[in-house]
Amino acid sequence: MSETVLRTQAVEKRFGEKRVLNGVDWSVPRGSVVGLLGRNAAGKTTLLKLALGLLRADHGQIELLGEDPWELSDETKSRIGYVPQEYHPYPWMTPREVLDYIAAFYPHWDALFIDELLRKWELDSDTLSKDLSVGQRQKLGLLAALGNLPELLILDEPAASLDPAARRAFLELVLEVVSEGERTVIFSTHILSDLERVADRVAILREGRIVYDDDLDSLKDSVKRMRIVSTSELPRDLDIPGLLHSKVQGREAVISVICENGSLAKELERRFAAQVQVQELNLEDIFLEMSHD
Amino acid sequence: MTSASGAAIRDYPRRVRFPLSLLLSVVLLAIAVEGHLKGREWAGEAGLLITSMLLMLWAGLVSGHLKQVLARPEGSLAPHYGMVQLRVALIVVSPPLVFAIVGALLAGLSLVASLALVLLVFSIYWSWPYFIEHGNLLMLFGPSLFFMVSTLTELPREDNWNAWLKISGSGTAYCLLAIVFSLALSAFTMRRMLRLSESSFEYRFDPSICWRSGSSPDSDTPFIALFQNLLPWFGRYSLQPRLSVYRAGVLRRIAHWRRGMGPRSPMVSGLSMALLMALMGMFFLIYKERHSHAETGLMFIYLVMLPFNRYGHSQRRRTYLEREALFPVARERFVRELGYASSFDIFSSWCFLCLGTVALRMLGLFATVSWNSIPYLFLLSLGTTLLGIGFSPWFLRFNGDKLPALILSLLLLIVGGCAGLALRSSVGFSGWGAWLSIVLLLCGLGALTAYLGYRSWGKLELGRRDLW
Numbered sequence: 001m002s003e004t005v006l007r008t009q010a011v012e013k014r015f016g017e018k019r020v021l022n023g024v025d026w027s028v029p030r031g032s033v034v035g036l037l038g039r040n041a042a043g044k045t046t047l048l049k050l051a052l053g054l055l056r057a058d059h060g061q062i063e064l065l066g067e068d069p070w071e072l073s074d075e076t077k078s079r080i081g082y083v084p085q086e087y088h089p090y091p092w093m094t095p096r097e098v099l100d101y102i103a104a105f106y107p108h109w110d111a112l113f114i115d116e117l118l119r120k121w122e123l124d125s126d127t128l129s130k131d132l133s134v135g136q137r138q139k140l141g142l143l144a145a146l147g148n149l150p151e152l153l154i155l156d157e158p159a160a161s162l163d164p165a166a167r168r169a170f171l172e173l174v175l176e177v178v179s180e181g182e183r184t185v186i187f188s189t190h191i192l193s194d195l196e197r198v199a200d201r202v203a204i205l206r207e208g209r210i211v212y213d214d215d216l217d218s219l220k221d222s223v224k225r226m227r228i229v230s231t232s233e234l235p236r237d238l239d240i241p242g243l244l245h246s247k248v249q250g251r252e253a254v255i256s257v258i259c260e261n262g263s264l265a266k267e268l269e270r271r272f273a274a275q276v277q278v279q280e281l282n283l284e285d286i287f288l289e290m291s292h293d
Numbered sequence: 294m295t296s297a298s299g300a301a302i303r304d305y306p307r308r309v310r311f312p313l314s315l316l317l318s319v320v321l322l323a324i325a326v327e328g329h330l331k332g333r334e335w336a337g338e339a340g341l342l343i344t345s346m347l348l349m350l351w352a353g354l355v356s357g358h359l360k361q362v363l364a365r366p367e368g369s370l371a372p373h374y375g376m377v378q379l380r381v382a383l384i385v386v387s388p389p390l391v392f393a394i395v396g397a398l399l400a401g402l403s404l405v406a407s408l409a410l411v412l413l414v415f416s417i418y419w420s421w422p423y424f425i426e427h428g429n430l431l432m433l434f435g436p437s438l439f440f441m442v443s444t445l446t447e448l449p450r451e452d453n454w455n456a457w458l459k460i461s462g463s464g465t466a467y468c469l470l471a472i473v474f475s476l477a478l479s480a481f482t483m484r485r486m487l488r489l490s491e492s493s494f495e496y497r498f499d500p501s502i503c504w505r506s507g508s509s510p511d512s513d514t515p516f517i518a519l520f521q522n523l524l525p526w527f528g529r530y531s532l533q534p535r536l537s538v539y540r541a542g543v544l545r546r547i548a549h550w551r552r553g554m555g556p557r558s559p560m561v562s563g564l565s566m567a568l569l570m571a572l573m574g575m576f577f578l579i580y581k582e583r584h585s586h587a588e589t590g591l592m593f594i595y596l597v598m599l600p601f602n603r604y605g606h607s608q609r610r611r612t613y614l615e616r617e618a619l620f621p622v623a624r625e626r627f628v629r630e631l632g633y634a635s636s637f638d639i640f641s642s643w644c645f646l647c648l649g650t651v652a653l654r655m656l657g658l659f660a661t662v663s664w665n666s667i668p669y670l671f672l673l674s675l676g677t678t679l680l681g682i683g684f685s686p687w688f689l690r691f692n693g694d695k696l697p698a699l700i701l702s703l704l705l706l707i708v709g710g711c712a713g714l715a716l717r718s719s720v721g722f723s724g725w726g727a728w729l730s731i732v733l734l735l736c737g738l739g740a741l742t743a744y745l746g747y748r749s750w751g752k753l754e755l756g757r758r759d760l761w
Contacts, residue, residue, distance in 0.1 A: 053369060053370075077370055102367065105300075105372055105374055106371070
């Protein structure tokens with residue numbers, strides 16, 4: 001069985017004149033919890049929809065659980081769960097009826113597991129879905145996506161429309177579910193606290209491309225901000241490998257860089273005859289540096 | 294039968310509209326059978342009416358339900374989901390469909406005409422991105438009411454009505470064309486429908502979002518959605534007012550007017566009206582028009598189209614009013630903008646209606662309708678429209694709810710239709726005084742109810758006494 005659940009290669013997508021994705025190369029290893037990070041309108045939702053076959057790519061190749069998402073077999077569909085940004089259940093059904101209805105389409109539906117979660121999450125199973133709060137609807141969406149015990153769970157900014165308290169509670173539920181079994185989870189977000197709480201791997205989408213795809217810890221270790229103070233005028237174009245962002249003023253420069261190794265600071269000291277101060281960045285700063293235009 | 298099919302079937306009775314429609318069908322059929330058994334004169338006519346109503350009712354309801362369940366992420370991601378839904382819909386729609394077609398054949402209707410009617414209605418519903426709204430329901434009953442009015446008022450009693458219904462050669466050609474068109478449209482839409490993403494669902498299929506955001510308020514305008522579905526680029530050229538685009542001057546002012554009417558321009562509404570008129574004209578050809586029959590039919594079109602469109606716009610405008618009422622805006626501005634919008638709106642609709650009538654008359658349809666009847670028809674529809682707009686505030690509590698809107702629309706048609714029929718038979722199309730009196734009465738009633746209604750609404754719902 002493939003160790004990669006999702007692989008995209010040179011994927012492009014346009015909406016009219018607007019190019020949303022511009023050659024996305026990305027792979028998601030089995031068993032990982034991946035946070036897809038990007039600013040608003042970066043193309044996260046588009047990428048996830050392409051991955052699920054809800055949209056069709058203009059160019060490039062996508063493989064989801066070994067198949068073309070546009071032609072997913074029913075067997076593969078039964079191994080996937082998906083929670084959209086705003087889940088709209090069938091408005092004329094109660095949550096219980098929604099779950100029973102969806103269960104009928106899946107060969108392996110764990111009704112006991114879902115019943116237990118339904119009770120535990122205190123979802124009002126007698127109210128019509130259209131009358132549920134946003135938070136309750138998202139919970140219902142997660143339940144509907146979990147009942148078939150999916151190998152791959154895709155969540156598209158599932159908590160974006162919730163308030164901080166509800167978001168925290170929702171993510172705890174996700175964590176609880178994720179911790180059980182060998183499940184791959186991909187979730188898009190632009191809220192970094194969500195990412196830190198849940199993900200063990202991160203992919204950053206910027207200008208239609210994946211600009212970073214690695215462990216979360218590696219990301220924190222590798223991205224640094226450096227202040228360079230030279231004895232002579234610094235060039236405008238610093239030409240540093242892994243450079244994310246730079247601001248040069250005379251003999252001083254502040255750069256953000258992905259350090260491939262720990263010796264970059266010393267190399268820069270030698271190269272520019274300068275003093276280099278290295279500053280650790282928190283995740284929010286890292287995200288800002290990486291998504292800087 | 295698989296559990297998935299069982300679940301899909303069990304979903305139908307869960308929705309109130311299906312048991313209610315079933316009950317309505319049974320009642321209608323019982324009335325027709327009772328009339329037939331007792332040899333009532335009206336039983337044959339009622340059979341025709343009931344048949345067409347049942348066909349449209351079931352085609353509309355099932356296709357509406359189908360769209361709602363398919364246009365979801367589950368439609369693409371749950372195993373076998375789409376095919377199960379289609380199979381079950383076919384099962385649900387089959388018995389009433391077969392019954393109605395057999396009934397139509399027994400009543401003397403041509404098979405090809407029956408099929409054309411069913412398929413046309415089904416494809417219109419199916420291709421309509423927004424599901425049941427009051428306009429949609431009116432579309433459901435509109436053609437049926439048309440048949441009812443024209444049949445009950447104009448049917449020559451001395452003739453055998455079966456002979457009257459015999460389809461002409463050109464009618465058969467139109468029917469075949471309608472069948473091909475319907476099948477092509479349905480297949481095209483089905484292809485799209487089965488691949489709809491959840492964002493499409495959010496944007497296009499949740500009426501509450503449409504209503505409250507005002508982002509896609511065309512759910513009440515027939516055929517616009519059909520255009521949108523057929524022509525993806527249509528929305529781009531739909532003259533949507535973006536105020537930032539109109540820097541200053543006249544264009545900005547016009548954009549403000551149109552803003553009061555919602556994003557789509559009345560020109561699009563006019564086009565939709567012209568298309569609907571063409572469709573109705575086709576029915577005239579199929580059922581071989583007679584002189585006075587055509588006149589009644591045209592009157593009915595005028596009665597349906599203007600109130601229908603204007604009522605839709607007035608409801609949309611209300612949404613804007615509701616939103617803007619939250620801002621500290623002077624009531625004069627409301628009144629002025631609504632006034633401009635209404636005038637512009639009704640005038641443009643009237644122009645398109647006139648152009649449509651002239652075009653159809655030149656094409657040979659309504660050739661027997663006298664030219665001087667048109668201003669009278671417009672007067673009548675104007676009065677009925679204003680009456681409807683006047684009553685609409687009373688339904689504000691049910692904002693977005695289709696049932697009160699439907700009831701209001703039907704009441705309007707009945708009031709307008711009765712007034713028009715009575716006037717035509719008593720004074721014809723030459724008694725300006727009588728026609729103007731009726732219209733002024735309708736307008737006066739409309740103005741009074743509008744005043745009271747908006748005042749009551751502003752006070753009760755918005756807590757603002759200064760709005761009116």
